[in-house]
Amino acid sequence: MTATHVSDHEYLKKILLAPVYDVAVASELSYMSLLSAELGNEIFLKREDQQPVKSFKLRGAYNRICSLSEKQLQAGVIGASAGNHAQGLAYSAKMKGIQATIVMPETTPDIKVDAVRRFGGENVNVVLHGTSFDQASNHAKALCKTHGYTFVPPFDDPDVIAGQGTVARELLEQNPNLDILFIAVGGGGLAAGIAVYLKQLKPSIKIVAVESEESACFIKAKAQGEPTELESVGIFADGVAVKIMGQETFRLCNRLVDETITVTNDEICGAIKDIFDDTRVIAEPAGALSVAAIRKYAKQHDLNGKKLGGILCGANINFHTLRYVSERCELGEQKEAVFAVKIPETKGAFKQFCECVGAKAITEFNYRYASESEAHIFVGVKLKGGQQEFAALQGDLESKGYDCVNLTDNELAKLHVRHMVGGRPPTILNEQVFSFEFPERPGALLNFLNTLGEQWNITLFHYRNHGAAEGLVLAGFDIAPESRDDFNQHVAELGYKVEEVTDNPAYRFFLSQPA
Known part of the structure; x- marks a missing residue:
């Protein structure tokens, strides 16, 4: 049975009969009290970080393996992944007692390679090949033909999609009254599985697909009418860093998802902090996409009193990434602004500028002599009223003769220049x-x-x-x-x-x- 022959009704049956609970848990739906109070809506978070491999990917990988014949199981399976799919496949292979080969790019951080080996044990052979996912995937498909393995794709497969759809089965039982559900999209397996289930049982729920601005493959596919490869993808939210979404996932998402929204890296960092504040869990960047979108969408549409849901789809974060997150989270929440200012190179000018900033908390300050007549400074300030507050500060500074440039949205400034002033x-x-x-x-x-x-x-x-x-x-x-x-x-x-x-x-x- 090919992907295009799977009807919505057949998907519903697959989801209801999926044996994922041999390995997965019914994750909690947590109420985010702090974020709810701030935004004036009831916000709920589906905690897929509670899975044994810390992401939802276990559901789809195990469901696909359970659909194989005894002959296929004996021959073994193979997959390509630099992250959560690899860990889900490794864990599934160990639990089913079969052999799995997992091809990962040579550039994969050691923490992820070690996790795959730990979850799979003696049942898994990790092969490092190439410097990109595409190279690893092509090598996996070549090994598949050579050795007779069964390829387990990360998203574009009906059994994988149905496995991910079990998230919706739990969600509807835990809170059947959600108004809007936000779902991160990379290859589209999670969104497709959830949408095909919810739209049959509760068609009134609005489903919003969330993409990183740096890897919006679903939005491009919608514009082109078919999955279309992106020229490049961003490296921060690596869990959704997919150049082209699947054919079957696009077929389902294009028909069943109501809206799409993109979020920036800074907004993702702010969402990681939001999740930590409410749950004390550190989400990976892709895992925080839905919360980033909830904050953004609620403000854009002036929502109040609505029940909003999101999926914390993974928590496999590289610890060193937290340095980047901590630098950027308040920018994402619009609680900080960074800007550049020219001030006169005269006695007392530095003090006069600080007096103009007033009682605002300064988060960063870099000063450098530029010439006999002027100095340049890089400043960060904490905000309580968002960018409107900064606009007022900028206007005040300029009215007093300062040449002021807002760098809050300037990626080069935030990534490099702030360290090189x-x-x-x-x-x-x-x-x-x-x-x-x-x-x-x-x-x-x-x-x-x-x-x-x-x-x-x-x-x-x-x-x-x-x-x-x-x-x-x-x-x-x-x-x-x-x-x-x-x-x-x-x-x-x-x-x-x-x-x-x-x-x-x-x-x-x-x-x-x-x-």
């Missing part, structure tokens, strides 16, 4: 600045530098490990006009994702030579 070249250079992404593994930074070569002098460099699968670098080069074409060709041959940011205002304000 004041670094200007002492002599005139043909400086051009670029942001790079490269695979993160031991020795990756040195390999990156070696690959860049020594043809052009590096004039600026900033790198910070955020515990993700890719490293992020800001680099400047002294490029003579006559050698720019050669440089462009060299960079194109490197194979890294690269973007020129020479004209970015954060760079111009703090790091470039004066005009």
